[in-house]
Amino acid sequence: MRWLPVLVWLLPAVVGLGLWSLPQGSTWQLRLAKLASLVQLILAIALLGVTATGEVLVHAFGNWPAPFGIVFAADRLSGLFVLLQALLLSVTVWVLRPTQHGEKTVARALPLLFLLSVGLNGAFLTGDLFNLFVAFEVALLASYLLIQVPGTDRSLRAAFPNVAINLLASILFFLGVALLYGQHGTVNLAHLTLSIASAPPSHLTVVACSLLAVAFGIKAGLVPLMFWLPATYPTFSGPVAALFAGMMTKLGVFALLRTVPLLMPQTPIPALLVGIGVASSLLGVLAALSEYELRRLLGFHIVSQVGYMVLGLGLMTTGAVAAAIFYLTHHIIVKATLFFVADELERRSGTRDLRSMLADRSRRGGLAAIFLLAAFSLAGLPPLSGFFAKVALFRATLDVGAWWTLAALAVASFFTLASMLKVWRLAFESYQESSDRASARFALGPVWVLVGISLLVATAAGPVYEFAEATAAQLLDAQSYGAAVLSETPGLSLPEVPGS
Numbered sequence: 001m002r003w004l005p006v007l008v009w010l011l012p013a014v015v016g017l018g019l020w021s022l023p024q025g026s027t028w029q030l031r032l033a034k035l036a037s038l039v040q041l042i043l044a045i046a047l048l049g050v051t052a053t054g055e056v057l058v059h060a061f062g063n064w065p066a067p068f069g070i071v072f073a074a075d076r077l078s079g080l081f082v083l084l085q086a087l088l089l090s091v092t093v094w095v096l097r098p099t100q101h102g103e104k105t106v107a108r109a110l111p112l113l114f115l116l117s118v119g120l121n122g123a124f125l126t127g128d129l130f131n132l133f134v135a136f137e138v139a140l141l142a143s144y145l146l147i148q149v150p151g152t153d154r155s156l157r158a159a160f161p162n163v164a165i166n167l168l169a170s171i172l173f174f175l176g177v178a179l180l181y182g183q184h185g186t187v188n189l190a191h192l193t194l195s196i197a198s199a200p201p202s203h204l205t206v207v208a209c210s211l212l213a214v215a216f217g218i219k220a221g222l223v224p225l226m227f228w229l230p231a232t233y234p235t236f237s238g239p240v241a242a243l244f245a246g247m248m249t250k251l252g253v254f255a256l257l258r259t260v261p262l263l264m265p266q267t268p269i270p271a272l273l274v275g276i277g278v279a280s281s282l283l284g285v286l287a288a289l290s291e292y293e294l295r296r297l298l299g300f301h302i303v304s305q306v307g308y309m310v311l312g313l314g315l316m317t318t319g320a321v322a323a324a325i326f327y328l329t330h331h332i333i334v335k336a337t338l339f340f341v342a343d344e345l346e347r348r349s350g351t352r353d354l355r356s357m358l359a360d361r362s363r364r365g366g367l368a369a370i371f372l373l374a375a376f377s378l379a380g381l382p383p384l385s386g387f388f389a390k391v392a393l394f395r396a397t398l399d400v401g402a403w404w405t406l407a408a409l410a411v412a413s414f415f416t417l418a419s420m421l422k423v424w425r426l427a428f429e430s431y432q433e434s435s436d437r438a439s440a441r442f443a444l445g446p447v448w449v450l451v452g453i454s455l456l457v458a459t460a461a462g463p464v465y466e467f468a469e470a471t472a473a474q475l476l477d478a479q480s481y482g483a484a485v486l487s488e489t490p491g492l493s494l495p496e497v498p499g500s
Contacts, residue, residue: 002059004050005072005125008043008082009118011036012089016114024107030098033110037090040117044079044086051079052467054474056484058127067188073127073485076471080325081124081254084332087453088246089117094446095239095340100347105237108149113243116142123251127485129177129187129212132255136173136219139251140166143244147235159235161228169218176211179204180263190485193262193478201266209264213256213273220252221303222310223280230287230299234352238343241295246336249302253309253328257321260313261475270314277311278405280304281412288419292354294342294427297419298335301378304412305331311405312393320396321472326465327389330377333454334386337374340447341367345427354426366444368428373451375424377458379417385454388461392468 015036022029050057057074064070074082092113098106119139126132147159181187183205184195196205221229229249233241260270284304291297309331312324344367349357377384390413397406457464474480 002057004043004047005057005074005078006059008040008047008086009072009121009125011040011043012114012117012121016111016118019111019114024104026107029107029110030093030096033093033114036114037086037093041083041086041090044083047074048076048079048083050074051076052470054470056481058485058487067128067186067191067486070131071127071188071485072125073190073481074125075481075484076467076474077254077257077325078124080329080467080471081250082121084250084329085117085120085124085247087450088243088332088336089113091336091340091446091450092239092243095242095343096237101237101239105149109146109237109240112142112146112149113240116146116243118142120247120251124254127189129180129189129192129259132258133170133173133177136251136255137170139248140170143248146237146240146244147232149237149240162232165218165225165228169215172211172218173215176208176215179208179211183208188485189258189262190482193482194486196263197478206267209259209267209269212259213264213269216252216255216259217276217310218252219249220256220306220310221249221280222252222276222306223283223303226280226284226303229303230291230296233299233339234293234295238346239340242336242339242343245298245302245339246332249306250328250332253306253313256310256313257325257475261316261321262478262481265316265478270316273310273314274402274405275314277307277309277314278408280307281311282307282408282415285412285415285419289415289422292426293352294346294354294423295339295352297354297423298338298342301416301419302335304416305335305378307412308390308393308409311409312396315396315400315402316476317396317400318469318472318476319399320393321475322465322469323389323392323396325468325471326392329464329468330385330389330454330457333450333457334374334377337370337447337450337454338378340450341371341374344444344447345371349427354423357427370444370447370451371424371428374454375420377454379420380413381417383458385458385461388458388465392465 019029019033051074059072061070096106116139119135119142122135123132126135144163147162177187180192183202184192186192186195218225233245236244281304284300284307288297288300291300309324309328312320346352351357377386380386380390394406
Protein backbone atom coordinates (compact mmCIF):
# COMPACT_ATOMS: atom_id res chain seq x y z
CA MET A 1 0.00 0.00 0.00
CA ARG A 2 2.92 2.37 0.54
CA TRP A 3 3.46 2.39 -3.21
CA LEU A 4 -0.09 3.59 -3.86
CA PRO A 5 0.71 7.34 -3.52
CA VAL A 6 3.69 6.88 -5.84
CA LEU A 7 1.53 5.13 -8.45
CA VAL A 8 -1.05 7.92 -8.27
CA TRP A 9 1.73 10.44 -8.91
CA LEU A 10 3.65 8.50 -11.58
CA LEU A 11 0.72 7.41 -13.76
CA PRO A 12 -0.12 10.88 -15.18
CA ALA A 13 3.59 11.55 -15.78
CA VAL A 14 3.98 8.39 -17.87
CA VAL A 15 0.68 8.98 -19.67
CA GLY A 16 1.55 12.61 -20.40
CA LEU A 17 4.84 11.57 -22.02
CA GLY A 18 3.01 8.89 -23.96
CA LEU A 19 0.46 11.39 -25.27
CA TRP A 20 3.25 13.69 -26.44
CA SER A 21 4.86 10.82 -28.34
CA LEU A 22 1.68 10.02 -30.27
CA PRO A 23 0.83 11.98 -33.44
CA GLN A 24 -1.34 15.03 -32.76
CA GLY A 25 -4.95 14.38 -33.63
CA SER A 26 -4.51 10.62 -33.41
CA THR A 27 -7.60 8.77 -32.20
CA TRP A 28 -5.27 6.71 -30.01
CA GLN A 29 -4.26 9.89 -28.19
CA LEU A 30 -7.80 10.56 -27.00
CA ARG A 31 -8.43 6.87 -26.25
CA LEU A 32 -5.28 6.63 -24.13
CA ALA A 33 -6.22 9.81 -22.24
CA LYS A 34 -9.72 8.53 -21.49
CA LEU A 35 -8.49 5.12 -20.34
CA ALA A 36 -5.70 6.62 -18.20
CA SER A 37 -8.07 9.08 -16.56
CA LEU A 38 -10.35 6.23 -15.52
CA VAL A 39 -7.41 4.19 -14.17
CA GLN A 40 -6.24 7.21 -12.20
CA LEU A 41 -9.74 7.63 -10.80
CA ILE A 42 -9.74 3.99 -9.66
CA LEU A 43 -6.32 4.45 -7.98
CA ALA A 44 -7.58 7.62 -6.30
CA ILE A 45 -10.64 5.80 -4.95
CA ALA A 46 -8.33 3.08 -3.57
CA LEU A 47 -6.10 5.71 -1.95
CA LEU A 48 -9.04 7.40 -0.28
CA GLY A 49 -10.34 4.02 0.85
CA VAL A 50 -7.07 3.34 2.70
CA THR A 51 -6.57 6.81 4.15
CA ALA A 52 -10.22 7.14 5.24
CA THR A 53 -9.45 4.66 8.03
CA GLY A 54 -7.06 7.19 9.54
CA GLU A 55 -3.87 5.55 8.28
CA VAL A 56 -1.13 7.85 6.97
CA LEU A 57 0.62 6.19 4.02
CA VAL A 58 4.29 7.21 4.12
CA HIS A 59 6.71 6.39 1.31
CA ALA A 60 10.37 7.37 1.75
CA PHE A 61 12.09 7.69 -1.64
CA GLY A 62 15.43 5.91 -1.84
CA ASN A 63 14.77 4.40 1.60
CA TRP A 64 16.03 7.60 3.18
CA PRO A 65 14.11 8.02 6.45
CA ALA A 66 12.31 11.26 7.23
CA PRO A 67 13.32 14.01 7.78
CA PHE A 68 16.53 13.34 5.82
CA GLY A 69 14.95 12.22 2.54
CA ILE A 70 11.98 12.99 0.32
CA VAL A 71 8.72 11.52 1.55
CA PHE A 72 5.15 11.22 0.35
CA ALA A 73 2.64 11.27 3.18
CA ALA A 74 -0.99 10.58 2.24
CA ASP A 75 -3.66 11.18 4.86
CA ARG A 76 -7.41 11.79 4.64
CA LEU A 77 -6.95 15.30 3.21
CA SER A 78 -4.51 14.07 0.56
CA GLY A 79 -6.83 11.22 -0.40
CA LEU A 80 -9.80 13.56 -0.75
CA PHE A 81 -7.96 16.05 -2.96
CA VAL A 82 -6.41 13.34 -5.13
CA LEU A 83 -9.86 11.81 -5.68
CA LEU A 84 -11.51 15.13 -6.55
CA GLN A 85 -8.70 15.97 -8.96
CA ALA A 86 -8.92 12.57 -10.64
CA LEU A 87 -12.71 12.94 -10.95
CA LEU A 88 -12.50 16.34 -12.63
CA LEU A 89 -9.64 15.25 -14.89
CA SER A 90 -11.67 12.27 -16.06
CA VAL A 91 -14.78 14.35 -16.78
CA THR A 92 -12.68 17.00 -18.57
CA VAL A 93 -11.01 14.42 -20.81
CA TRP A 94 -14.36 12.86 -21.69
CA VAL A 95 -16.00 16.23 -22.40
CA LEU A 96 -13.18 17.45 -24.66
CA ARG A 97 -14.32 16.69 -28.22
CA PRO A 98 -12.31 17.36 -31.39
CA THR A 99 -15.53 18.05 -33.30
CA GLN A 100 -16.62 20.75 -30.85
CA HIS A 101 -13.42 22.18 -29.39
CA GLY A 102 -11.07 21.64 -32.33
CA GLU A 103 -8.61 18.84 -33.07
CA LYS A 104 -5.56 21.02 -32.36
CA THR A 105 -6.99 22.22 -29.05
CA VAL A 106 -7.68 18.69 -27.85
CA ALA A 107 -4.32 17.35 -29.06
CA ARG A 108 -2.39 20.15 -27.36
CA ALA A 109 -4.42 20.13 -24.14
CA LEU A 110 -4.39 16.40 -23.33
CA PRO A 111 -0.65 16.00 -22.48
CA LEU A 112 -0.71 19.26 -20.52
CA LEU A 113 -3.70 18.14 -18.48
CA PHE A 114 -1.75 15.11 -17.32
CA LEU A 115 1.30 17.28 -16.61
CA LEU A 116 -1.01 19.44 -14.50
CA SER A 117 -2.15 16.29 -12.72
CA VAL A 118 1.49 15.44 -11.90
CA GLY A 119 1.93 18.82 -10.21
CA LEU A 120 -1.37 18.71 -8.35
CA ASN A 121 -0.92 15.16 -7.07
CA GLY A 122 2.66 15.91 -6.07
CA ALA A 123 1.46 18.86 -4.00
CA PHE A 124 -1.29 16.82 -2.36
CA LEU A 125 1.04 13.95 -1.44
CA THR A 126 4.39 15.52 -0.56
CA GLY A 127 5.57 15.67 3.03
CA ASP A 128 8.03 18.55 2.75
CA LEU A 129 7.84 22.21 1.85
CA PHE A 130 10.50 22.30 -0.85
CA ASN A 131 8.82 19.58 -2.89
CA LEU A 132 5.52 21.36 -2.33
CA PHE A 133 7.19 24.35 -4.00
CA VAL A 134 8.40 22.15 -6.88
CA ALA A 135 4.93 20.64 -7.33
CA PHE A 136 3.41 24.12 -7.40
CA GLU A 137 5.81 25.14 -10.15
CA VAL A 138 5.03 22.05 -12.23
CA ALA A 139 1.31 22.78 -11.97
CA LEU A 140 1.89 26.44 -12.82
CA LEU A 141 4.03 25.54 -15.85
CA ALA A 142 1.19 23.38 -17.14
CA SER A 143 -1.29 26.19 -16.49
CA TYR A 144 0.81 28.74 -18.41
CA LEU A 145 0.96 26.41 -21.40
CA LEU A 146 -2.76 25.59 -21.20
CA ILE A 147 -3.59 29.30 -21.33
CA GLN A 148 -1.84 29.41 -24.70
CA VAL A 149 -3.65 26.40 -26.17
CA PRO A 150 -6.47 28.49 -27.75
CA GLY A 151 -3.82 30.75 -29.32
CA THR A 152 -6.00 33.88 -29.26
CA ASP A 153 -4.95 37.47 -28.60
CA ARG A 154 -6.91 37.37 -25.36
CA SER A 155 -5.03 34.29 -24.11
CA LEU A 156 -1.72 36.01 -24.86
CA ARG A 157 -2.78 39.15 -22.98
CA ALA A 158 -4.04 37.14 -20.01
CA ALA A 159 -0.79 35.20 -19.73
CA PHE A 160 1.30 38.16 -18.54
CA PRO A 161 -0.64 39.08 -15.36
CA ASN A 162 -1.11 35.39 -14.59
CA VAL A 163 2.61 34.69 -14.83
CA ALA A 164 3.57 37.92 -13.03
CA ILE A 165 1.33 37.44 -9.99
CA ASN A 166 2.19 33.76 -9.66
CA LEU A 167 5.88 34.56 -10.00
CA LEU A 168 5.51 36.98 -7.10
CA ALA A 169 3.75 34.30 -5.07
CA SER A 170 6.46 31.76 -5.93
CA ILE A 171 9.21 34.17 -4.81
CA LEU A 172 7.44 34.72 -1.48
CA PHE A 173 6.93 30.97 -1.14
CA PHE A 174 10.61 30.27 -1.78
CA LEU A 175 11.73 32.99 0.65
CA GLY A 176 9.46 31.56 3.34
CA VAL A 177 10.87 28.06 2.83
CA ALA A 178 14.45 29.41 2.90
CA LEU A 179 13.85 31.32 6.14
CA LEU A 180 12.32 28.28 7.81
CA TYR A 181 15.23 26.12 6.68
CA GLY A 182 17.72 28.69 7.99
CA GLN A 183 15.92 28.79 11.33
CA HIS A 184 15.20 25.10 11.84
CA GLY A 185 17.48 23.18 9.48
CA THR A 186 14.70 21.19 7.84
CA VAL A 187 11.92 21.50 5.28
CA ASN A 188 10.12 18.28 6.27
CA LEU A 189 6.68 19.36 7.50
CA ALA A 190 6.55 16.91 10.41
CA HIS A 191 10.08 17.78 11.53
CA LEU A 192 9.36 21.51 11.17
CA THR A 193 6.35 21.07 13.43
CA LEU A 194 8.61 19.40 16.00
CA SER A 195 11.22 22.12 15.74
CA ILE A 196 8.80 25.07 15.86
CA ALA A 197 6.89 23.59 18.82
CA SER A 198 10.03 22.93 20.86
CA ALA A 199 11.90 26.17 20.03
CA PRO A 200 11.39 29.52 21.79
CA PRO A 201 9.02 31.91 19.99
CA SER A 202 10.81 33.53 17.06
CA HIS A 203 9.79 36.61 15.09
CA LEU A 204 11.72 35.27 12.10
CA THR A 205 9.65 32.09 12.12
CA VAL A 206 6.47 34.18 12.18
CA VAL A 207 7.78 36.22 9.22
CA ALA A 208 8.58 33.02 7.30
CA CYS A 209 5.13 31.57 8.00
CA SER A 210 3.53 34.87 6.98
CA LEU A 211 5.36 34.75 3.64
CA LEU A 212 4.01 31.24 3.07
CA ALA A 213 0.47 32.31 3.99
CA VAL A 214 0.61 35.30 1.62
CA ALA A 215 1.95 33.12 -1.21
CA PHE A 216 -0.78 30.52 -0.71
CA GLY A 217 -3.42 33.26 -0.40
CA ILE A 218 -2.36 34.73 -3.75
CA LYS A 219 -2.52 31.32 -5.40
CA ALA A 220 -5.95 30.73 -3.84
CA GLY A 221 -7.23 34.03 -5.27
CA LEU A 222 -7.93 35.78 -1.98
CA VAL A 223 -8.50 39.51 -1.53
CA PRO A 224 -6.70 41.80 -2.29
CA LEU A 225 -4.56 40.11 -4.99
CA MET A 226 -7.33 38.25 -6.76
CA PHE A 227 -8.24 40.27 -9.89
CA TRP A 228 -5.90 38.22 -12.09
CA LEU A 229 -7.98 35.11 -11.44
CA PRO A 230 -11.35 35.98 -13.04
CA ALA A 231 -9.51 37.36 -16.06
CA THR A 232 -7.76 34.03 -16.59
CA TYR A 233 -10.71 31.63 -16.85
CA PRO A 234 -12.23 33.06 -20.07
CA THR A 235 -8.94 32.40 -21.88
CA PHE A 236 -8.94 28.62 -21.38
CA SER A 237 -10.66 26.15 -23.63
CA GLY A 238 -14.04 25.59 -21.95
CA PRO A 239 -13.61 22.13 -20.38
CA VAL A 240 -10.07 23.01 -19.26
CA ALA A 241 -11.48 26.09 -17.50
CA ALA A 242 -13.81 23.78 -15.56
CA LEU A 243 -10.88 21.73 -14.27
CA PHE A 244 -9.01 24.88 -13.30
CA ALA A 245 -12.06 26.35 -11.58
CA GLY A 246 -12.44 23.18 -9.56
CA MET A 247 -8.82 22.53 -8.59
CA MET A 248 -6.21 25.24 -9.24
CA THR A 249 -7.32 27.79 -6.64
CA LYS A 250 -7.97 24.88 -4.27
CA LEU A 251 -4.26 24.10 -4.52
CA GLY A 252 -3.67 27.28 -2.51
CA VAL A 253 -6.45 26.31 -0.10
CA PHE A 254 -4.92 22.85 0.29
CA ALA A 255 -1.53 24.39 1.11
CA LEU A 256 -3.15 26.56 3.78
CA LEU A 257 -5.03 23.58 5.21
CA ARG A 258 -1.80 21.60 5.35
CA THR A 259 0.53 24.24 6.79
CA VAL A 260 -1.56 26.48 9.06
CA PRO A 261 -2.45 23.79 11.65
CA LEU A 262 1.09 22.37 11.61
CA LEU A 263 3.28 25.47 11.46
CA MET A 264 1.14 28.50 12.33
CA PRO A 265 -1.37 27.71 15.14
CA GLN A 266 0.34 30.04 17.63
CA THR A 267 0.76 32.94 15.17
CA PRO A 268 -1.70 35.75 14.30
CA ILE A 269 -2.20 34.16 10.85
CA PRO A 270 -5.39 32.16 11.63
CA ALA A 271 -7.14 35.30 12.92
CA LEU A 272 -6.06 37.21 9.81
CA LEU A 273 -7.46 34.45 7.62
CA VAL A 274 -10.89 34.99 9.18
CA GLY A 275 -10.89 38.67 8.22
CA ILE A 276 -9.50 38.01 4.75
CA GLY A 277 -12.06 35.24 4.25
CA VAL A 278 -14.94 37.58 5.13
CA ALA A 279 -13.60 40.29 2.81
CA SER A 280 -13.15 37.80 -0.04
CA SER A 281 -16.64 36.33 0.40
CA LEU A 282 -18.25 39.76 0.16
CA LEU A 283 -16.08 41.53 -2.44
CA GLY A 284 -15.97 38.52 -4.74
CA VAL A 285 -19.73 38.13 -4.94
CA LEU A 286 -20.30 41.89 -5.30
CA ALA A 287 -17.89 41.92 -8.26
CA ALA A 288 -19.76 38.95 -9.73
CA LEU A 289 -23.05 40.86 -9.58
CA SER A 290 -21.65 43.52 -11.91
CA GLU A 291 -20.35 41.03 -14.51
CA TYR A 292 -22.08 39.99 -17.72
CA GLU A 293 -19.42 37.69 -19.11
CA LEU A 294 -20.40 34.32 -17.70
CA ARG A 295 -16.98 32.85 -17.01
CA ARG A 296 -15.70 36.08 -15.40
CA LEU A 297 -18.82 36.11 -13.23
CA LEU A 298 -18.15 32.54 -12.14
CA GLY A 299 -14.48 33.44 -11.58
CA PHE A 300 -15.41 36.16 -9.09
CA HIS A 301 -17.65 33.62 -7.37
CA ILE A 302 -14.58 31.46 -6.82
CA VAL A 303 -12.94 34.36 -4.96
CA SER A 304 -16.05 34.63 -2.79
CA GLN A 305 -16.32 30.94 -2.01
CA VAL A 306 -12.63 30.44 -1.33
CA GLY A 307 -13.23 33.10 1.33
CA TYR A 308 -15.70 30.74 3.03
CA MET A 309 -13.07 27.99 3.12
CA VAL A 310 -10.19 30.00 4.58
CA LEU A 311 -12.58 31.61 7.06
CA GLY A 312 -13.44 28.16 8.41
CA LEU A 313 -9.76 27.27 8.59
CA GLY A 314 -8.97 30.51 10.40
CA LEU A 315 -11.41 29.71 13.21
CA MET A 316 -9.19 26.68 13.98
CA THR A 317 -11.87 24.56 15.66
CA THR A 318 -12.61 21.01 14.59
CA GLY A 319 -16.16 21.97 13.60
CA ALA A 320 -15.06 24.98 11.57
CA VAL A 321 -12.28 23.17 9.72
CA ALA A 322 -14.67 20.25 9.07
CA ALA A 323 -17.21 22.71 7.65
CA ALA A 324 -14.51 24.21 5.42
CA ILE A 325 -13.59 20.75 4.10
CA PHE A 326 -17.26 19.86 3.53
CA TYR A 327 -17.80 23.18 1.74
CA LEU A 328 -14.64 22.67 -0.34
CA THR A 329 -15.78 19.20 -1.45
CA HIS A 330 -19.19 20.51 -2.50
CA HIS A 331 -17.73 23.57 -4.19
CA ILE A 332 -15.16 21.74 -6.34
CA ILE A 333 -17.88 19.55 -7.85
CA VAL A 334 -20.50 22.28 -8.29
CA LYS A 335 -18.16 24.98 -9.59
CA ALA A 336 -16.67 22.66 -12.21
CA THR A 337 -20.22 21.74 -13.26
CA LEU A 338 -21.10 25.41 -13.76
CA PHE A 339 -18.01 25.96 -15.93
CA PHE A 340 -18.93 22.96 -18.07
CA VAL A 341 -22.38 24.51 -18.45
CA ALA A 342 -20.80 27.86 -19.37
CA ASP A 343 -18.69 26.20 -22.07
CA GLU A 344 -21.70 24.47 -23.61
CA LEU A 345 -23.85 27.57 -23.30
CA GLU A 346 -21.26 29.79 -24.98
CA ARG A 347 -20.76 27.28 -27.77
CA ARG A 348 -24.49 26.92 -28.48
CA SER A 349 -25.18 30.66 -28.25
CA GLY A 350 -22.08 31.81 -30.07
CA THR A 351 -21.41 34.52 -27.46
CA ARG A 352 -19.97 34.93 -23.98
CA ASP A 353 -22.08 37.94 -23.07
CA LEU A 354 -25.18 37.09 -21.05
CA ARG A 355 -27.04 40.08 -22.49
CA SER A 356 -26.52 38.76 -26.03
CA MET A 357 -27.70 35.32 -25.02
CA LEU A 358 -31.14 36.79 -24.33
CA ALA A 359 -31.52 37.89 -27.94
CA ASP A 360 -29.73 34.90 -29.43
CA ARG A 361 -31.30 32.17 -27.33
CA SER A 362 -30.55 28.56 -28.24
CA ARG A 363 -32.51 25.52 -27.19
CA ARG A 364 -31.02 24.24 -23.98
CA GLY A 365 -33.45 22.23 -21.82
CA GLY A 366 -31.02 19.67 -20.39
CA LEU A 367 -28.43 22.39 -19.90
CA ALA A 368 -30.94 24.46 -17.93
CA ALA A 369 -31.65 21.55 -15.58
CA ILE A 370 -27.95 21.08 -14.88
CA PHE A 371 -27.52 24.81 -14.30
CA LEU A 372 -30.45 25.00 -11.88
CA LEU A 373 -29.18 22.15 -9.73
CA ALA A 374 -25.61 23.47 -9.65
CA ALA A 375 -26.54 27.14 -9.20
CA PHE A 376 -29.02 26.52 -6.40
CA SER A 377 -26.49 24.29 -4.69
CA LEU A 378 -23.88 27.05 -4.96
CA ALA A 379 -26.35 29.50 -3.42
CA GLY A 380 -27.02 27.09 -0.56
CA LEU A 381 -30.68 26.27 -1.16
CA PRO A 382 -32.07 23.13 0.49
CA PRO A 383 -31.93 20.20 0.04
CA LEU A 384 -28.78 20.47 -2.12
CA SER A 385 -25.19 19.92 -0.97
CA GLY A 386 -24.43 23.64 -0.68
CA PHE A 387 -27.18 24.01 1.94
CA PHE A 388 -25.60 21.44 4.25
CA ALA A 389 -22.13 22.88 3.68
CA LYS A 390 -23.25 26.39 4.59
CA VAL A 391 -25.28 25.21 7.60
CA ALA A 392 -22.15 23.49 8.92
CA LEU A 393 -20.11 26.66 8.43
CA PHE A 394 -22.79 28.89 9.97
CA ARG A 395 -23.01 26.59 12.99
CA ALA A 396 -19.22 26.64 13.41
CA THR A 397 -19.20 30.46 13.45
CA LEU A 398 -22.01 30.45 16.05
CA ASP A 399 -20.06 28.00 18.22
CA VAL A 400 -17.25 30.54 18.58
CA GLY A 401 -19.63 33.51 18.91
CA ALA A 402 -18.54 35.14 15.63
CA TRP A 403 -21.85 36.91 14.95
CA TRP A 404 -20.40 39.50 12.56
CA THR A 405 -18.82 36.71 10.54
CA LEU A 406 -22.14 34.88 10.36
CA ALA A 407 -23.88 38.07 9.19
CA ALA A 408 -21.28 38.59 6.45
CA LEU A 409 -21.66 35.00 5.23
CA ALA A 410 -25.45 35.37 5.15
CA VAL A 411 -25.18 38.55 3.05
CA ALA A 412 -22.70 36.88 0.67
CA SER A 413 -25.06 33.92 0.29
CA PHE A 414 -27.95 36.22 -0.59
CA PHE A 415 -25.90 37.97 -3.28
CA THR A 416 -24.74 34.60 -4.62
CA LEU A 417 -28.36 33.62 -5.16
CA ALA A 418 -29.05 37.01 -6.78
CA SER A 419 -26.21 36.59 -9.28
CA MET A 420 -27.31 33.04 -10.15
CA LEU A 421 -30.84 34.30 -10.76
CA LYS A 422 -29.38 36.95 -13.06
CA VAL A 423 -27.72 34.24 -15.15
CA TRP A 424 -30.97 32.27 -15.22
CA ARG A 425 -33.00 35.29 -16.30
CA LEU A 426 -30.66 36.21 -19.15
CA ALA A 427 -29.73 32.77 -20.44
CA PHE A 428 -32.38 30.25 -19.40
CA GLU A 429 -35.65 31.97 -18.51
CA SER A 430 -37.40 30.66 -21.62
CA TYR A 431 -36.16 27.56 -23.31
CA GLN A 432 -37.15 24.54 -25.34
CA GLU A 433 -35.72 21.06 -25.40
CA SER A 434 -32.99 20.63 -27.99
CA SER A 435 -34.12 19.05 -31.21
CA ASP A 436 -30.80 17.22 -31.42
CA ARG A 437 -31.42 15.24 -28.26
CA ALA A 438 -28.94 12.43 -28.87
CA SER A 439 -26.11 14.90 -29.45
CA ALA A 440 -27.09 16.89 -26.35
CA ARG A 441 -27.15 13.76 -24.17
CA PHE A 442 -23.70 12.77 -25.43
CA ALA A 443 -22.29 16.23 -24.81
CA LEU A 444 -23.71 16.53 -21.30
CA GLY A 445 -23.42 12.92 -20.17
CA PRO A 446 -20.13 13.28 -18.22
CA VAL A 447 -21.41 16.51 -16.63
CA TRP A 448 -24.50 14.70 -15.39
CA VAL A 449 -22.10 12.42 -13.51
CA LEU A 450 -20.90 15.45 -11.55
CA VAL A 451 -24.50 16.50 -10.91
CA GLY A 452 -25.24 13.02 -9.64
CA ILE A 453 -22.24 13.10 -7.29
CA SER A 454 -23.35 16.50 -5.99
CA LEU A 455 -26.80 15.08 -5.26
CA LEU A 456 -25.17 12.07 -3.60
CA VAL A 457 -23.16 14.40 -1.34
CA ALA A 458 -26.44 16.07 -0.33
CA THR A 459 -28.16 12.73 0.27
CA ALA A 460 -25.24 11.41 2.32
CA ALA A 461 -24.52 14.73 4.05
CA GLY A 462 -24.21 13.04 7.45
CA PRO A 463 -21.48 10.54 6.49
CA VAL A 464 -19.72 13.15 4.34
CA TYR A 465 -19.63 15.55 7.28
CA GLU A 466 -18.37 12.79 9.58
CA PHE A 467 -15.51 12.17 7.14
CA ALA A 468 -14.81 15.93 7.02
CA GLU A 469 -14.82 16.04 10.83
CA ALA A 470 -12.39 13.13 11.04
CA THR A 471 -10.18 14.86 8.43
CA ALA A 472 -10.27 18.10 10.43
CA ALA A 473 -9.36 16.29 13.66
CA GLN A 474 -6.43 14.64 11.88
CA LEU A 475 -5.27 17.99 10.46
CA LEU A 476 -5.38 19.68 13.85
CA ASP A 477 -3.56 16.79 15.56
CA ALA A 478 -0.03 17.80 14.64
CA GLN A 479 1.49 15.25 17.00
CA SER A 480 -0.12 12.24 15.28
CA TYR A 481 0.81 13.47 11.79
CA GLY A 482 4.41 14.00 12.85
CA ALA A 483 4.61 10.62 14.54
CA ALA A 484 3.36 8.86 11.39
CA VAL A 485 5.80 10.62 9.06
CA LEU A 486 8.82 10.41 11.35
CA SER A 487 8.21 6.87 12.56
CA GLU A 488 11.05 5.52 10.39
CA THR A 489 13.65 7.57 12.25
CA PRO A 490 14.59 5.88 15.54
CA GLY A 491 14.54 8.15 18.55
CA LEU A 492 12.87 11.04 16.72
CA SER A 493 9.41 11.77 18.05
CA LEU A 494 7.09 14.73 18.06
CA PRO A 495 6.63 16.50 21.40
CA GLU A 496 3.32 17.83 22.59
CA VAL A 497 2.41 20.91 20.54
CA PRO A 498 1.28 23.88 22.67
CA GLY A 499 -2.43 24.40 22.37
CA SER A 500 -3.13 20.98 20.81
